[in-house]
Amino acid sequence: MLKIEANWLDLRYLDAISTQDTLIHRLNPCVKLITTLVFIIAVTSSSKYEITGLLPFFLFPAVLVALGNLPLSLILKRLLIIAPFIVFIGIFNPLIDHTPVINIGSLVISGGWISFVSLTIRLCLTVTTALILVATTGIDALCLALLKIGVPKIIVTQLLFMYRYIHVLVEEFVRCITAYSLRSFHGEGVQFRAWGSLLGQLLLRSIDRANRIYQAMLCRGFDGEVRLLRTRTLTGADIIYLIFWVTFFMVGRWFNLPQLLGNLLMGVYK
């Protein structure tokens, strides 16, 4: 399958998932956005050598995946696609930072390895929650939330328009690239001589399309404003969700929960 087609299918899939009707999907989009932002700040602000203290944060994606009825495979697949570049940058930490920090028997672990593991955990946490946010909210509701927190209307409108057009245009792109690759014997990429005419043609068609859509919108009374129908109210569930998670993130950020739990268990054992 073409790369563009695969990516498009992922986009469609995520879009479909975001229209489910679960406990999480029904929550107020603003609340979900704010909770996710607090989560990301809590995770990224912890010390670069933090490992144990980050683990409780896995509860957040775990609960959301479960209650939001999300396919774990989709999220993990994305994580695997993103990971190599970050891991490539991170792997320099063990190579450069040799400060010994812990001995397990005769094995000495350097600070570099600890910061590398910490970085990988952060990567998993931040990537999954960002995907979960859109998979449980959907782009329309998310744009509404952006509007509510004060993003200029034209930016939100542009985001919504573009998202709609992606679905319109990608179909055409896929057809065009498929036709090209069927008629060429050069393997994957588009040859240099065809760069300009291929993309240029697509661009002209896209602009024509924009004009047609614009005319159609004028016929239906478009005046430069996009009116979003969905209005959400703040319910009790939203407030509980927000307070619970923000408290949890604060506690998880300031106390090392696994350490405390371990101490407790060791104490019981003794």
Add this chain to the structure above:
Amino acid sequence: MHMADALISPAVGGVMWAATAGLAAYAAKKVQSELDDRKVPLMGVLGAFVFAAQMINFSIPGTGSSGHLCGGLLLAILLGPQAAALTIASILTIQCLFFADGGLLALGANIFNMGFVACFIAYPLIYKPLTANSPSQGRIFFASLLAAVIGLQLGAFGVVLATLFSGISELPFSAFVLLMQPIHLAIGLVEGLITAVIVLFIMKESPEILQKTALGQPLGPIPVKNVFITLLIAAVLTSGALSWFASANPDGLEWSITNVTGAPELNVPAGIHSFFAEIQEKTAFLPGYNVKPPAEETAAASVGVNAVETEETAAWPAVDSGTSLAGLIGSVMTLALAYIIGKGLQRFAR
């Protein structure tokens, strides 16, 4: 070139967000004031166009590899810098949300490095002057190439700086620069070539599209000045935020600085050491690992060479196995709990 949340610190991410939000608000105001609501669907469609075009592989002549379009410069040429800035910002937002390309915290930095640099620096300062009066084909070609290369070099340098200031990667500045800049020279050349051939094609087939943009978006002196003021504010904010973080959080930045320079301060009065040691105690995030705090290091160093040795030997191998074990057990339990709660809720949700 997408930065991820895992590599960025909240201070740097926040500063970049502030700079990006400021520029976006300015661009939004500018676009809204000179709108032509014809432009709204055009921005949307061109955004979708670049978004889709980014996923097409272009084989690079003479090499076995392939590259793709980034699109910031192309959008600036077609739409004018302000509208292009908003469009590229929305492309990066969709990528961040749906493909997890770059995190939410890093989104500000990504929009700045990959979009705004091309729209507010490369286009007005390089492409525009070079193609100002009666652009010939050669001029457009040369200007696109140069603008794309410089834009991407600046963007890549922005990534290097943001990563460096975040202090999460250990990569030293010189190594990171040597890693990023040459790669982005190649990427910039491809970007410039693609942009040039598309612009030349459009000029041949449907020149009125380009003329409209060139006429409709005069480059006054104000926008450029605003950009530089914003950059200046961003720089001041960054350094301010960083110094604040450095002093409040001794085990992050300062430690790595000590590691890089290899020279901890030797003759600082003991009062400061105990003060920092106290802070270190309070903010010890990794009690189980016995992470060596910089304050102890400097304290030990100031006592004298012999004392350093004894201190070192005393401090280093003495990992308290009790706390380490507790940490380990607690971690396993925490993960197990998260898993069980997740599974339980899944059943409950059905």
